[in-house]
Amino acid sequence: MKQQMDKNSIDTRILEELCDAVGRENVFDDIEERVCYSFDATKERSLPDLVIKPHSTEHVSNIVSIANKNSIPICPRGAGTGLSGGSVPIRGGIVLDLKNMDRIIELNARDLTVTVEPGVVTKDLQNEAAKHKLFYPPDPGSARFSTIGGNVAECSGGATGMKYGVTRDYVLALEIVLPDGSIINTGRKTLKSVAGYDLTRFFVGSEGTLGIYTKITLKLLPMPEKLGTIVSYFDDFHDALNTSDSIQIKNRILPRSLEFMDAACLASLKEGLKAAIPEGAKSLLLIDVDGNEKNVTNTIAKIEDICRENNALKCEVAKTAEEREVLWEMIRSVPSSLFKIATMKFNDDFCVPRSKVKDILEKVYGLSRAASVKVAAFGHIGEGHINLNVMYDDGSDKEHSAHTFVSEVLKEVVSIGGTITSEHGVGDAKAEYVKLELTAQEIELMQKLKKLFDPKGIMNPGKIFV
Ligand SMILES: Cc1cc2nc3c(=O)[nH]c(=O)nc-3n(C[C@H](O)[C@H](O)[C@H](O)COP(=O)(O)OP(=O)(O)OC[C@H]3O[C@@H](n4cnc5c(N)ncnc54)[C@H](O)[C@@H]3O)c2cc1C
Known part of the structure; x- marks a missing residue:
C-alpha cells in the first residue's frame, strides 16, 4: 500500500498545466478530497496525489496526455463500488472521477440504442429506457450507485444474466481516450458489426488498464410485458440446487433470474426484514420470470410445483410490485448484513x-x-x-x-473448469490468483497487448497482473 502523505507529490509546474487544461475548479489536491478517493468497496486503501473531475472528452484527453508526458499514473473511477480494488490508486497519481460526465446523449427508440457518457448511474439508464418501454437488462446489485463506465470496465453481470447475459452483450460502440491522449471510436451504433478485429469487446472488462471510455453506445431491448417473482425456502441447500436443475434442465424453463442464498446469509438477515423467513430455512431461491401475461402466470405456477416437489418449506409468489420489492430487498441486504x-x-x-x-x-x-x-x-x-x-x-x-x-x-x-472471477474483475485484490487460471504464455500475450496500448504503463498500474 502506498505511504499516506498529506502533501501531493506532483510538481507545481505539472499541476499548473493540468489546471490550465481542465480548469482549476476541477482539480483537487487537498487531503480531504484525496481521502474520499482512496478506497472502493474492498478493504484496499491508497491515497491519490490528485483528484480531477473532467466534464468532457476533451478534458479527459488533455489530462491523459499531460500524465503520459510526465509518466504519472491515472486511475479512472466511476462510483467506487468495485469489489476488486479497481478504482483504488495503488500507485498514487491522478484519480479521474468521471461522475460529472453523466449525460444520456441520445436514446434512439427505433434503433434500440442509447449513447451515454460513462458517469451515468446504471439505475438512471434503466429508468430512462423504461420511459420508452425499453429495457437495459444488466442489473448489478449496485445498480442504484454504480456507473455505466464502471460496469463496462468490469463487464458487470447481475441478476438478469441468466436470461439476458452481461454488460459485454450490450456494448455496441465506445469512444475511448487512449493512454497517449488520442481518441478512438470502436464499433458502430448498429446491432451487428464485424469489420476488423473486435476492439470493443477487447476493451470491455479491461478494468481501466487500457484507456478511458468517454462515450458508450448500448443496445436496448423491448420491455417485457410482465414480470413474475416467487421465493422458496428449503431446509437443505441440496434441495435448492435440485430445484434449480429441475427448473432449467428437466423442465426447460429459462427464468430471468435465479438467485440463491445459503444458511449463513439467511441467518444474518433475520432481524428487521419485512420478508417472513420460515423457521428452519437454510437456503433460499428467488426466481423472476418475464414475458407475456399468460406465460408468466403459468410459468410461476409451474415453478411453485417444482419447488414443492423438491421439499420447499415455503413458497411465496409476489402479487404486487411492492411485494416483489420486499423479496428483492432481502437479496440486496445480504452484503451489508453479513457484517453482523x-x-x-x-x-x-x-x-x-x-x-x-x-x-x-x-x-x-x-x-x-x-x-x-x-x-x-x-x-x-x-x-x-x-x-x-x-x-x-x-x-x-x-x-x-x-x-x-x-x-x-x-x-x-x-x-473443475471454473473461473476465479465471473463479475467483479481482478483489480489488485485477485491479481495473485490469475496464474491459477491463465498460462504463462497467455499472461505474456496479454501483457504485450497492454504494452502496445500503454507503453509507459500509466493506465491503472498494478491491476490484473502482479
Ligand atoms: C452492494 C454491491 C453489490 C454489487 N453487485 C454486483 C453484481 O451483482 N454484479 C456485478 O457484476 N458487480 C456487482 N458489484 C460490483 C460493482 O458494483 C461493479 O463492479 C460496478 O460495475 C462498478 O462500477 P463503479 O461505477 O462503482 O466503478 P468503480 O468501482 O469506480 O470502478 C471499477 C473499475 O472500472 C474502471 N473504470 C471506471 N470508469 C471507467 C471509465 N469511464 N473508463 C475506463 N475504466 C473505468 C476503474 O478504473 C475500475 O477499474 C457490487 C458491488 C456492491 C458494493
Whole structure:
C-alpha cells in the first residue's frame, strides 16, 4: 500500500498545466478530497496525489496526455463500488472521477440504442429506457450507485444474466481516450458489426488498464410485458440446487433470474426484514420470470410445483410490485448484513460450470470447517455464479487463514473448469490468483497487448497482473 502523505507529490509546474487544461475548479489536491478517493468497496486503501473531475472528452484527453508526458499514473473511477480494488490508486497519481460526465446523449427508440457518457448511474439508464418501454437488462446489485463506465470496465453481470447475459452483450460502440491522449471510436451504433478485429469487446472488462471510455453506445431491448417473482425456502441447500436443475434442465424453463442464498446469509438477515423467513430455512431461491401475461402466470405456477416437489418449506409468489420489492430487498441486504457475522469480509466471486455447483459448495463448506473460517454464499446460481464471503474480525489471526482458504477454494474452482472471477474483475485484490487460471504464455500475450496500448504503463498500474 502506498505511504499516506498529506502533501501531493506532483510538481507545481505539472499541476499548473493540468489546471490550465481542465480548469482549476476541477482539480483537487487537498487531503480531504484525496481521502474520499482512496478506497472502493474492498478493504484496499491508497491515497491519490490528485483528484480531477473532467466534464468532457476533451478534458479527459488533455489530462491523459499531460500524465503520459510526465509518466504519472491515472486511475479512472466511476462510483467506487468495485469489489476488486479497481478504482483504488495503488500507485498514487491522478484519480479521474468521471461522475460529472453523466449525460444520456441520445436514446434512439427505433434503433434500440442509447449513447451515454460513462458517469451515468446504471439505475438512471434503466429508468430512462423504461420511459420508452425499453429495457437495459444488466442489473448489478449496485445498480442504484454504480456507473455505466464502471460496469463496462468490469463487464458487470447481475441478476438478469441468466436470461439476458452481461454488460459485454450490450456494448455496441465506445469512444475511448487512449493512454497517449488520442481518441478512438470502436464499433458502430448498429446491432451487428464485424469489420476488423473486435476492439470493443477487447476493451470491455479491461478494468481501466487500457484507456478511458468517454462515450458508450448500448443496445436496448423491448420491455417485457410482465414480470413474475416467487421465493422458496428449503431446509437443505441440496434441495435448492435440485430445484434449480429441475427448473432449467428437466423442465426447460429459462427464468430471468435465479438467485440463491445459503444458511449463513439467511441467518444474518433475520432481524428487521419485512420478508417472513420460515423457521428452519437454510437456503433460499428467488426466481423472476418475464414475458407475456399468460406465460408468466403459468410459468410461476409451474415453478411453485417444482419447488414443492423438491421439499420447499415455503413458497411465496409476489402479487404486487411492492411485494416483489420486499423479496428483492432481502437479496440486496445480504452484503451489508453479513457484517453482523464479522467486521471484515473478503468477497470472492467465481463461476463454475452449472453442473458443478453442488460439488464446489460441498467442497467450500468442508474446507471452511477444516480451516475454522466463517463463510456465507449467495449468487446468481442459475449461471453457476457464487459470491463467497469469507469473514473474520479485523486484526484477528484469522486473516491469514481466510487468505489461505480463498486460495484453496480458487484452486478447486479452476480444477473443475471454473473461473476465479465471473463479475467483479481482478483489480489488485485477485491479481495473485490469475496464474491459477491463465498460462504463462497467455499472461505474456496479454501483457504485450497492454504494452502496445500503454507503453509507459500509466493506465491503472498494478491491476490484473502482479
Ligand atoms: C452492494 C454491491 C453489490 C454489487 N453487485 C454486483 C453484481 O451483482 N454484479 C456485478 O457484476 N458487480 C456487482 N458489484 C460490483 C460493482 O458494483 C461493479 O463492479 C460496478 O460495475 C462498478 O462500477 P463503479 O461505477 O462503482 O466503478 P468503480 O468501482 O469506480 O470502478 C471499477 C473499475 O472500472 C474502471 N473504470 C471506471 N470508469 C471507467 C471509465 N469511464 N473508463 C475506463 N475504466 C473505468 C476503474 O478504473 C475500475 O477499474 C457490487 C458491488 C456492491 C458494493
